[in-house]
Amino acid sequence: LIRRQTHAAELLTAAAITTDGQWAATGGSTGTLKLWRLDADQEPLTIAGHEARITQMVFSHDGSRLAVADTAGRLRFYSVPDGRAIADFEIGCLHVALSPDGQQAVVLSGGVETEMAEDGGVRTSWNSDSLLLLDVNAQQQRVLQEQTTGLTCQFSRRGTEFLVLQTGGTVAIFDAAGNSQTTLESIDQHFVAAAFVQGGTHVVTASRDRLSVW
Secondary structure, three states: OOOOOOOOOOOEEEEEEOOOOOEEEEEEOOOOEEEEEOOOOOOOEEEOOOOOOEEEEEEOOOOOEEEEEEOOOEEEEEEOOOOOEEEEEEOOEEEEEEOOOOOEEEEEEEEEEEEEOOOOOEEEEEEEEEEEEEEOOOOEEEEEEEOOOEEEEEEOOOOOEEEEEEOOOOEEEEEOOOOEEEEEOEOOEOOOEEEEEHHHOEEEEEOOOOEEEO
């Protein structure tokens, strides 16, 4: 153990770290958001803006922006390191991926469902229903697909394409403008994971018993 940090007097529900390891973000059950400088012994920056449980957070590859989603249906984008809010969307967010420069985002959106758990707590889940492409700078959004059933999404390192892993076990590839390019599927495989490799020139998929490179 190199270093230990305490988030706040609440349950930690989300965390993210930049690719260079210099910054980390943590989010809690009551909406507390903190930005940490990992290579310096200093107090974290506490950022206001969320009043519900934080569920998703991700940095852009260059570390300049941070996307944060909560159960109240708010998706906000912040600049790093000052924590300034630069865009705000009212979106129920199941999963979000940022382009390398943080100027675009792909979102699997959906509605929230709550139910009582056996231990007496409340369990929250999202139903994915739309694939959205966001222009963060212009604060605009465009629906690419409705009634979609995506599991996760990812931009390539070069930012010229993104993929969506769908619950049917296929992988849809789009260009950065949101145009559908191709779909990866196999007769005898049901993909459970997918990711870009080699800067975006290849995609690796995982099924129950094999890895495949496309």
